[in-house]
Amino acid sequence: MIITVLLVTATLVARAPQDTLESSAARRALADVRFLADDRQEGRGVGTAGLGRAGDYIRNAFARAGLQVSFQDFTIPPDAPAVLHTTLGGTATRNVVAILPGRSPALRGEVVVIGAHYDHLGLGGFGAMDADSTGRVHNGADDNASGTAALLEVARELAGRHPARTIVFVAFSGEELGTLGSSYFVQHPLPQPVDSIYAMLNMDMVGRLRSARLLALGAATAKEFPALLDSLNTPHRFDLRASGDGWGPSDHAVFFATRRPVLHFFTDLHEDYHRSTDDWQKINGTGLAQIARFVADLAWTLANRAGPLTFVDAPRPQATAGGGSAYGAYLGTIPDMTGSPGGVRITGVRAGSPAEQAGLTAGDVITAIGAKVVANLYDMTDALRSHQAGDTVVIVVQRGGAEQRVTAVLGRRGS
Numbered sequence: 340m341i342i343t344v345l346l347v348t349a350t351l352v353a354r355a356p357q358d359t360l361e362s363s364a365a366r367r368a369l370a371d372v373r374f375l376a377d378d379r380q381e382g383r384g385v386g387t388a389g390l391g392r393a394g395d396y397i398r399n400a401f402a403r404a405g406l407q408v409s410f411q412d413f414t415i416p417p418d419a420p421a422v423l424h425t426t427l428g429g430t431a432t433r434n435v436v437a438i439l440p441g442r443s444p445a446l447r448g449e450v451v452v453i454g455a456h457y458d459h460l461g462l463g464g465f466g467a468m469d470a471d472s473t474g475r476v477h478n479g480a481d482d483n484a485s486g487t488a489a490l491l492e493v494a495r496e497l498a499g500r501h502p503a504r505t506i507v508f509v510a511f512s513g514e515e516l517g518t519l520g521s522s523y524f525v526q527h528p529l530p531q532p533v534d535s536i537y538a539m540l541n542m543d544m545v546g547r548l549r550s551a552r553l554l555a556l557g558a559a560t561a562k563e564f565p566a567l568l569d570s571l572n573t574p575h576r577f578d579l580r581a582s583g584d585g586w587g588p589s590d591h592a593v594f595f596a597t598r599r600p601v602l603h604f605f606t607d608l609h610e611d612y613h614r615s616t617d618d619w620q621k622i623n624g625t626g627l628a629q630i631a632r633f634v635a636d637l638a639w640t641l642a643n644r645a646g647p648l649t650f651v652d653a654p655r656p657q658a659t660a661g662g663g664s665a666y667g668a669y670l671g672t673i674p675d676m677t678g679s680p681g682g683v684r685i686t687g688v689r690a691g692s693p694a695e696q697a698g699l700t701a702g703d704v705i706t707a708i709g710a711k712v713v714a715n716l717y718d719m720t721d722a723l724r725s726h727q728a729g730d731t732v733v734i735v736v737q738r739g740g741a742e743q744r745v746t747a748v749l750g751r752r753g754s
């Protein structure tokens with residue numbers, strides 16, 4: 340035991356100050372996740388005292404960092420598709436907004452928004468993937484206590500500085516009910532009208548960094564983004580996958596719909612997604628702190644660079660156009676969100692799922708389901724929507740360079 344202690348001491352002495360900074364940031368970020376994803380916060384469902392406590396915690400953290408902070412109150416629209424069959428319509432909730440004023444007279448009217456949603460699924464039910472867990476607390480440690488903690492860390496890092504453009508930090512409510520907090524924000528932005536938003540950076544599910552693999556979705560929404568991300572990443576050394584348009588199932592899509600450049604930072608899907616097992620013990624605190632530093636660097640660069648960003652639009656994908664909640668029959672694959680040419684690569688299958696029973700496995704690239712060719716995630720969603728629970732389908736996959744066919748009996752999604 341003594342040997343261990345000596346080694347640890349030696350390591351600490353030899354470490355550069357940067358590492359010490361990083362590990363204290365990691366501890367802080369993990370403490371934030373633990374608070375937000377504690378059972379006492381009741382899964383941060385809209386309308387709960389737990390979400391109220393989470394909001395107070397975020398406000399206090401912003402204020403301690405030295406930022407101007409306020410609540411932005413709004414009510415859940417009763418006609419939002421996700422709340423039609425619930426009693427949540429008309430419920431009061433709030434975004435938490437903190438402002439770091441820009442100091443350049445010419446540029447301070449432009450705003451870099453950094454956002455993360457802090458609500459989650461509460462006690463399961465709507466939106467949960469585990470059908471039998473209604474009534475159990477869904478802590479949402481990765482989704483999205485992780486992004487909220489990273490947001491607070493970015494705020495602590497930037498709060499003492501003086502950017503040219505204004506930086507606005509927003510913890511959104513109502514994301515899990517259909518990006519309601521971000522929709523309210525773009526209609527009632529503080530402190531500037533939406534035309535002046537220079538770019539929006541979203542962190543949603545950034546707590547599971549594995550093999551340094553970080554997704555920057557939306558990199559195609561500004562011509563300047565790919566080169567900028569690439570050069571900023573040099574000292575950070577992420578395995579950075581920067582790609583895609585701004586349509587995605589989180590708050591950044593709302594800003595993209597108003598024609599602003601957006602980026603969504605994401606450490607990819609996993610088996611605990613929208614399940615009661617998404618707990619703080621599975622969060623990579625060091626990774627979280629590293630991502631926060633990277634996003635802080637990026638926000639700082641965007642807030643100070645000369646000239647506009649060149650926005651690049653993209654058509655709204657069919658699969659999300661209706662805003663409906665019908666995802667079709669259940670297969671139970673975990674898709675690789677970075678995409679792969681000519682199909683959907685999967686990073687795993689859910690335990691006990693039709694995909695597992697059919698023998699699908701990590702690394703398979705799905706190229707067809709039933710009669711439908713699957714070139715991307717949208718095709719896959721369409722294919723599953725065209726089937727019902729109980730249907731038997733042939734699934735074509737590429738595995739180790741060879742084409743294979745498996746048969747799956749599709750299931751019903753937990754609702």
Ligand SMILES: [Zn+2]
Nearest residue numbers: 482483515613
């Ligand atoms: Zn979610």
